Amino acid sequence: VPPRRRRADARRNHDLLVAAAREIFDEQGVDAPLDDVARRAGVGNATLYRHFPTRRDLVVEVYAGEVDALCAAAPGGTSGGPAAAAPGGDPVRALFDWLGAFAAHVAARRYLALAIPEDADGERGRLFDRWHAAMHDTAAALVERARAGGALRAGVTAPDLLALAYGIGLASGDPATVHRLLDLVRRGAGPPVAGAPPGG
Amino acid sequence: VPPRRRRADARRNHDLLVAAAREIFDEQGVDAPLDDVARRAGVGNATLYRHFPTRRDLVVEVYAGEVDALCAAAPGGTSGGPAAAAPGGDPVRALFDWLGAFAAHVAARRYLALAIPEDADGERGRLFDRWHAAMHDTAAALVERARAGGALRAGVTAPDLLALAYGIGLASGDPATVHRLLDLVRRGAGPPVAGAPPGG
Numbered sequence: 001v002p003p004r005r006r007r008a009d010a011r012r013n014h015d016l017l018v019a020a021a022r023e024i025f026d027e028q029g030v031d032a033p034l035d036d037v038a039r040r041a042g043v044g045n046a047t048l049y050r051h052f053p054t055r056r057d058l059v060v061e062v063y064a065g066e067v068d069a070l071c072a073a074a075p076g077g078t079s080g081g082p083a084a085a086a087p088g089g090d091p092v093r094a095l096f097d098w099l100g101a102f103a104a105h106v107a108a109r110r111y112l113a114l115a116i117p118e119d120a121d122g123e124r125g126r127l128f129d130r131w132h133a134a135m136h137d138t139a140a141a142l143v144e145r146a147r148a149g150g151a152l153r154a155g156v157t158a159p160d161l162l163a164l165a166y167g168i169g170l171a172s173g174d175p176a177t178v179h180r181l182l183d184l185v186r187r188g189a190g191p192p193v194a195g196a197p198p199g200g
Numbered sequence: 201v202p203p204r205r206r207r208a209d210a211r212r213n214h215d216l217l218v219a220a221a222r223e224i225f226d227e228q229g230v231d232a233p234l235d236d237v238a239r240r241a242g243v244g245n246a247t248l249y250r251h252f253p254t255r256r257d258l259v260v261e262v263y264a265g266e267v268d269a270l271c272a273a274a275p276g277g278t279s280g281g282p283a284a285a286a287p288g289g290d291p292v293r294a295l296f297d298w299l300g301a302f303a304a305h306v307a308a309r310r311y312l313a314l315a316i317p318e319d320a321d322g323e324r325g326r327l328f329d330r331w332h333a334a335m336h337d338t339a340a341a342l343v344e345r346a347r348a349g350g351a352l353r354a355g356v357t358a359p360d361l362l363a364l365a366y367g368i369g370l371a372s373g374d375p376a377t378v379h380r381l382l383d384l385v386r387r388g389a390g391p392p393v394a395g396a397p398p399g400g
Contacts, residue, residue: 156384164381167367181364184356188388 014051016041022062026108030059030115056116060127063112067131070105071138074098076145092151095142096186099165102135103178106169136162156189214251216241222262226308230259230315256316260327263312267331270305271338274298276345292351295342296386299365302335303378306369336362356389 001009020041024032034055038048052058075094113131116124139158146152168181201209220240224232234255238248252258275294313331316324339358346352368381 153387160377160381160384163371163377164364164368164384167369167371167381168364169367170370171363171367177360177363181360181367184360184364184385184388186388187353188384188386 010051013041013043013047016043017048017051017058018061018065021058022065025059025062025112030055030111034058059112059115063109063116064127064131066105066109066112067134070101071134073101074138074142076141090151091142091146091149092186092190095139095146095161096182098138098142099161099185100178100182102139102162103165103169103182104173104175106166107173107178110169150191152189153191161185161189210251213241213243213247216243217248217251217258218261218265221258222265225259225262225312230255230311234258259312259315263309263316264327264331266305266309266312267334270301271334273301274338274342276341290351291342291346291349292386292390295339295346295361296382298338298342299361299385300378300382302339302362303365303369303382304373304375306366307373307378310369350391352389353391361385361389 017037021037024037024040028036034048035045037058038045041048048058052061075089075098113128116127118124136158139162143152143156143158143161147156164185165182168178168185172178172181217237221237224237224240228236234248235245237258238245241248248258252261275289275298313328316327318324336358339362343352343356343358343361347356364385365382368378368385372378372381
């Protein structure tokens with residue numbers, strides 16, 4: 001088999017394994033039998049262990065893929081998802097749509113991050129720092145756009161909105177509830193309206 | 201010792217033990233040595249075990265006391281805390297002050313509720329139901345007063361505000377952050393202002 005073909009096969013198996021693991025972990029939890037993951041991906045166990053020598057490696061890869069997809073879903077994101085092609089539109093709606101996706105990510109996928117064990121050489125801390133930075137950068141860019149359009153009150157910051165969306169994701173996994181709670185936050189994040197009482 | 205005096209002593213020891221346990225659990229966690237609790241309370245171990253035969257009994261009593269105090273702190277509450285003497289004042293401020301106390305309770309004391317183990321006869325579920333009901337009733341009464349004054353937008357409900365405050369308490373234990381995030385929610389919970397754009 002020529003090297004290029006071998007690399008393409010390896011990439012394909014890697015992606016099949018990560019997609020299968022995401023499904024199996026969501027269905028059975030992060031301690032699901034890895035045999036099930038290999039079977040769902042349609043590869044042998046030897047292939048799974050060659051790509052992911054430990055369960056931790058697989059969990060990290062699944063979670064990293066989720067964070068990448070979340071950040072790429074932001075309109076105007078640098079990762080160039082489908083949404084990146086449409087930089088127009090209401091920047092406040094774009095910000096809160098993304099915060100909704102972030103809350104859903106917290107509700108549905110936080111268990112993966114929590115399942116990554118501590119390690120002696122601090123790899124876990126570096127991964128978490130990198131993921132936090134990616135999500136904060138994405139939120140900050142969306143906040144910046146909304147603020148530039150005058151659609152956010154001064155003092156409403158990306159870290160505060162992320163903290164609220166994080167808390168909402170922890171408090172509820174129900175999409176309708178998440179949407180309603182974020183809508184309440186969105187109203188509070190708007191600029192003061194002429195004629196409104198001070199602090200109102 | 202006359203019976204009345206014996207009952208007063210027992211009550212006093214009970215209260216000393218609960219107060220000591222709250223401090224020790226906060227300092228050392230819920231698995232702290234119970235000897236330390238007895239020592240802090242100034243009673244013997246036999247007295248502790250007579251009042252609280254199991255660690256679970258003690259944790260339940262500490263947490264129940266926290267929920268009672270939280271609900272009693274609501275202005276106009278039926279439990280008659282100091283705040284109950286002052287039914288006047290701004291009902292929206294009263295509501296959000298209490299939501300702040302609730303978020304602080306979640307941040308600081310949720311570990312106690314989580315430490316109560318499941319039991320075969322469903323006692324844990326009944327306790328949780330009772331505590332949830334007490335907190336929901338308290339929030340509902342505060343929301344009702346704020347709504348009666350026209351100071352809350354229609355559709356802003358006690359369960360939604362509790363979910364937001366719960367999430368805020370999970371997201372941050374820092375009092376200044378909790379205050380800032382609740383302030384954002386408070387602005388969003390207000391009634392629409394004349395001249396504001398639809399949905400703004």
